[in-house]
Amino acid sequence: MGADAATVARLIDDATARLAAALGLPKREARLEARVLIAHALGVDHAWLIAHDTDPPPPSQQRAIESLIARRAAGEPVAYVLGEREFFGLNFAVTPAVLIPRPDTELLVEAALQRLPGNIAWRVLDLGTGSGAVAIALARARPMADVVAVEASADALAVAQANARRLGADNVQCVAGNWYSTLGVKKFDMIVSNPPYIAAADPHLDIGDLRFEPRQALASGNDGLHDLRVIIDGAPAHLAPGGWLLLEHGWDQGAACRALLETRGFSEARTLRDLAGHERVTLGRHPSEASVIIDPHWLPANP
Ligand code: GLN
Numbered sequence: 021m022g023a024d025a026a027t028v029a030r031l032i033d034d035a036t037a038r039l040a041a042a043l044g045l046p047k048r049e050a051r052l053e054a055r056v057l058i059a060h061a062l063g064v065d066h067a068w069l070i071a072h073d074t075d076p077p078p079p080s081q082q083r084a085i086e087s088l089i090a091r092r093a094a095g096e097p098v099a100y101v102l103g104e105r106e107f108f109g110l111n112f113a114v115t116p117a118v119l120i121p122r123p124d125t126e127l128l129v130e131a132a133l134q135r136l137p138g139n140i141a142w143r144v145l146d147l148g149t150g151s152g153a154v155a156i157a158l159a160r161a162r163p164m165a166d167v168v169a170v171e172a173s174a175d176a177l178a179v180a181q182a183n184a185r186r187l188g189a190d191n192v193q194c195v196a197g198n199w200y201s202t203l204g205v206k207k208f209d210m211i212v213s214n215p216p217y218i219a220a221a222d223p224h225l226d227i228g229d230l231r232f233e234p235r236q237a238l239a240s241g242n243d244g245l246h247d248l249r250v251i252i253d254g255a256p257a258h259l260a261p262g263g264w265l266l267l268e269h270g271w272d273q274g275a276a277c278r279a280l281l282e283t284r285g286f287s288e289a290r291t292l293r294d295l296a297g298h299e300r301v302t303l304g305r306h307p308s309e310a311s312v313i314i315d316p317h318w319l320p321a322n323p
Contacts, residue, residue, distance in 0.1 A: 021205070026071050026076055027073065027074050027075060027076060027077070028058075028069060028073055028074070028075055028076075028077050028263070029073045029074060031058060031077050031085065031142075032051065032054050032069070033055065034057060034229060035052075035054035035089045036050045036051040036054045036060060036102040037269060037278065037283060038089060038091060038093055039053055039054055039093055042093035042094075042095075043093065043095065044191045047184055048285070053092060053098055054127075055069055055090070056098065056102070057085070057088045057089055057101065057102070058085055058089075059091060059154055060088065060102050061081055061084040061087075061088050062078065062081050062215065063179075064085075065159055068206055073214055076167060085308065087101075087104065088101050090306075091322070095121075095228075095231065095232070096231070096232055096296060096313075097120055097232050097293060098230040099120040099229075100108070100114065100115070100116055100120070100232060104114070105120055105121050107121035107125070107151075107153045107157065107193060108126055108153070108157035108161075110153075110156065110157060110160065110180070110187055110188075111181070112151045112152070112153050112156070112183050113151070113179060113182060113183055113186065114151050114179065114189075115175070115179055116232060116233070117173060117175035117176045117178075117179055117233070117234060118151040118173075118176045118179050118180075118237070119150045119151070119214075119234065119238070120151075120180075120229060121150075121151055121153035121238040121275055122270070123295070123313070123320050124294045124295075124296075124300055125153065125154060125207070125214050125240075126157075127268075127292060127295075127301050128154060128212060128266060128268045128300075128301050129154055129157045129158060129161075130323075131266055131292055131301050132144075132154075132212050132264075132266050133158065133161055133162070133180070135210065135264050135266075135303075136158065136162050136165060136210060137162075137164075137308075138162055139164060140164060141165065141166055141167070142162070142165045142209040143162050143165075143166050143206075143208045143209050143212045143260075144158060144159075144162075144165050144166065144168070144208060144210045144211075144212065145167075145168050145170065145203075145206070145208040145210070145212070145214065145258065145260060146158070146167060146168070146169045146170065146211075146212050146213065147170050147199055147200075147211065147213040147251055148170065148172070148213055148215050148216070148237070148247075149169035149170060149171045149177075149178060149180050149194070149197075149216065150171065150176050150177075150179075150180065150183055150214075150237055151176070151179050151183055152169055152179070152181075152183040152189075152192065152194070153183075153194050153214055153317055154214060155157065155167045155169035155180070155184075155188045155189075156166075156169075156180075156183055156184055156187050156192055159189040159191045159192045160187065160189055161189060164191075165191060166191055166193070167189075167191055167193070168193050168195055168203075168206075168208070169184070169190045169192055169193065169194045169195065170195050170196075170197045170199070170202070171194065171195075171196065171198075171204070171301075172197065172198045172199075172236070172293075173234065173236065173237075174196065176234070176237075176270050177194055177196055180192075180194050181194045183296050188278030194293055199247075199250055199251060199254060200254045200257075200258055204257060205257075206258065207258055207259065207260045208258055208259060208260065208263060209259075209260050209262075209263045209264070209317050210263055210265075210266070211251075211255055211257075211258065211259060211264070211265045211266070212263045212265075212266045212267075213250060213266075213267050213268070213286075214249055214267075214268040215223070215239050215240065215247040215251060215267070215268075215298070216237055216238050216240040216244075216247050217244045217245070217247065217248060217268070217269045217270045218230075218238050218239050218240065218270065218271060219239070219240075219241070219242060219243055219244040220240070220241060220242060220244075220262040221242070222239070222244070225238060225239060228248070244270055245273060245274065245276055245280075248267060248273070248276075248277060248280065249280060250270060250276070251265075251267065252265070252267070252280045252281060253284065255279045255284065255285055256285060256286075256306055257267060258305070259306040261267075261306060261307065261308045262307075262308035263304060263306045263307060264305055264306070265281070265286065265303060265304055265305075266302075266303040267301065267302050267303070268300060268301050268303060269299075269301070269302060271298035271300065272299075273293075273298055273299070273302075274291035274299030274302055277289075277302035278290070278291060278293070278302055278304075280318070281302065281304035282304075285306075285307055286304030286307070286315075287302055287304065287305050287307060288303075288305045289302065289303070289304035290303060290304075291303075292303070
């Protein structure tokens with residue numbers, strides 16, 4: 021920022037040019053990011069920035085602004101620089117220990133809410149909760165539900181716990197563990213997960229925001245399906261009869277997930293598309309008591 025950055029408007033222009041050049045962003049996007057970061061550093065909203073366009077920027081905040089713009093210019097995701105990201109209308113604290121909540125994942129929450137009654141204390145399990153976004157969004161929308169949020173990373177679990185407290189989600193219990201490993205024989209009426217599902221060698225892992233996110237929250241074996249397989253394989257033992265399993269996955273993994281669900285005896289297996297039209301969430305239902313296969317030795321012999 022030059023010595024002649026004498027107004028708020030000029031500060032935004034300079035930051036815009038810097039972010040556009042450093043990140044190869046279109047001007048419009050760079051300006052939006054510049055405004056978000058400067059508003060955050062000043063502790064003001066967007067209306068303030070517009071109203072104070074021609075004012076000199078508060079000198080005491082120059083250093084804070086410079087620090088945020090420099091971090092973003094070095095490629096750090098906006099959500100980590102701000103330390104927060106909105107998801108499902110709630111403001112989540114995020115650190116580099118957790119995956120940044122994505123709009124795509126709101127589809128997982130919506131599909132779960134469609135099946136989650138408001139007047140019964142359903143037991144819900146969120147596997148690999150990260151920031152707690154999915155678990156807390158569900159818990160806030162369904163105060164009657166008891167939500168268990170499992171996370172393998174201790175640093176991520178601390179973020180989820182802090183978010184649950186801050187967002188008043190008293191019905192979320194955060195549990196350390198690797199998928200089902202610490203759950204014993206506990207059964208749930210619904211299991212949801214946004215697990216890692218990117219193939220370990222996918223070059224996308226080395227560009228953009230993904231470079232800064234925890235690799236163990238993104239990558240999952242050679243085909244990206246390793247963790248989805250573990251979750252689907254373990255689900256029948258942890259679902260009550262008729263319980264639902266809902267999984268987020270990559271745009272090209274819908275058919276594989278449906279096949280895995282069918283192999284494990286799930287019914288009603290189907291895949292939902294995200295706003296971009298990509299297959300994103302596959303769900304299925306654990307066989308209810310009535311449809312559990314009866315041991316043929318129990319059946320009366322044919323006359
Ligand atoms: N949808 C994310 C992405 O491709 C990945 C999230 C995940 O692995 N769970 O950026």
